[in-house]
Amino acid sequence: MSRLYFEFNESLRIAFAQIRANKMRSALTALGVIIGIVAVTLMGTAINGIDRGFQNSLSMLGDDILYVQKWPWGPVEDWWNYVGRPSIKNEHAAPLNRIIQSTPGSLLEVAVPCVSQTGSVKKNDNKVSNVYILGTTAEFARISNVDYREGRLFTETEASAGRLVCVLGYDVAEALFPGRSPLGDTVAIDGQPYTVIGVLVKQGAFLGLFSFDNQAVIPLNAYKRYYSARRDSELRVKITDKNRMSEAREELVGAMRRVRSQLPGERDNFSINEQQAFKSQLDPVKSGIAMVGLFITGLSLFVGAIGIMNITFVSVKERTKEIGTRKALGARRRTILLQFLIEAVAICMVGGVVGLALTSGVCLAIRAAMPSFPVVFSFNLVLVSLSVSVVTGVVSGFVPAWGASRLDPVEALRYE
């Protein structure tokens, strides 16, 4: 055992002496590994970031909310089966909530009607267009998990009276009231004066497409007064236990059929949507991106590995006589194998560490330049990239090192 330890030490010593003696060569070889490691770890970071952003987006939808809508989320090929469905009405909420309350042990908590369209919000000369105007009831507080930067949601009284009050998304508030609080001030939403009673915290964009900060929430009764009633509503239904999502879904289907007075055997004339629908559609896309990305960047690491293999072959060749001498002095096969493997691994490790340093630098730079892009540089990545570089060293060093360990000592000693 102690012999193996001494041989290991000797191998380390040789490896670093060798790297020192061939600085340029080792540096160039390590460069190949560095590029590979940087590419792979950056890719890993990007994939992590996409994943994180995706999770953030999904959580905006709420993982305990079912959406009752006319159309299902995702692509629909048989549109003719959906287009004839009756609209979802805000008025469905009341009977639905009655059914929920009269069901003992219901998995559903509350149904909240929501109706929306885009509009503009204006304060003096500042105007924000394409704002998502959401009309809802005071119950909205129960289904929304968004925090308020300041202020509050409208109350039951304000809502049923249809008072002109609003809660602004972060970006809208910032655009109209830069650097000051809009609370108590008045904004014009599509021409009607609303008093600002709350501002939401920053939430970011849903899948990078649709900003949740660009919205204004107003009482449903105010909405009905100024906007077309023909638009489809949706019912957002909060469930009590998100681990029993499918049971809750079943219950909701039954309740909605009762509300809609659908006959047995008749197909549902509404859709129940949930974030899972997005997840199951986007997950394959996500893993596809991850696989292709890692494969392509993996190729660059592969090129680096070939460089290592090549340099180890060269190293074995030019030290053939030394190998012969060591064998004559009693070095066994595994000693020689170990020596060259460690040399290859050492170069890879150096490459891995430098590559990792570069990657973390790049990540910091990205985070500084684009704070919204979710860059995730994790400790796992350190482990992964270091083990990848060690494995690269072992794999690419093995063939030449094996060859060296099998050299015939007589031939090796004669080599000039």
Add this chain to the structure above:
Amino acid sequence: MVPPVAPATGRIVRPLGPVVIEIEQVTKLYRMGEEVIHALRGVGLRIHRNEYLAIMGPSGSGKSTLMNMLGCLDTPTAGRYDFNGKNVAHMDDDELAEIRNREIGFVFQTFNLLPRSDALHNVELPLIYAGVHKHERRERALRALDHVGLGQRVHHKPNELSGGQRQRVAIARALINNPSIILADEPTGNLDSRTGEEIMALFEELYRQGNTIIVVTHEEDIAHHARRIVRLRDGLIESDVASA
């Protein structure tokens, strides 16, 4: 064949110890493409402890092959080879490495020192492979270097040493494991004649201290330092006599 004691020259001849090496009917074939080369055609040799032996022969005589065989760098195609009573003819690479490490001290014509290591580390190397602890390694290597007259040069790299000094480092390395035999292949081949004589004087001293030495050479002068000369020709032993 045992050489006679006390030859006419009056040099000291140590009494023979037990048999270290015994080979019998050893042959070695090489295949070079279509051709089969008979490097050794049936060689028998018995070497005792405390012998000082020279192996001579022109190139192509099988001298190098015999030396590789004796040094356990190679195994015979056929025949018997006992080293200290152990049959080494059929040992595998690692077992042979073990024998070389513990029983044989090599001295090469081209010194074969590790260029980037100092004298001390070069001498230590066989002990690393033997699994000896660092402190003991250091101590023994220092003693061995002192023994060959290089006690003041332990931290010099090979390129900071003269040819003769390099060969002394190599000899210290050969001695470090207290081997059964010291096997020197043309040890003076890369040295001028004066330095060569110094090295041979060192071998003489080592012999007197009780080492067993085999020198492979093609120079008569060098061979005559030995007490016994084995001459090879065409893969066979031509003569085996006490040195005059």
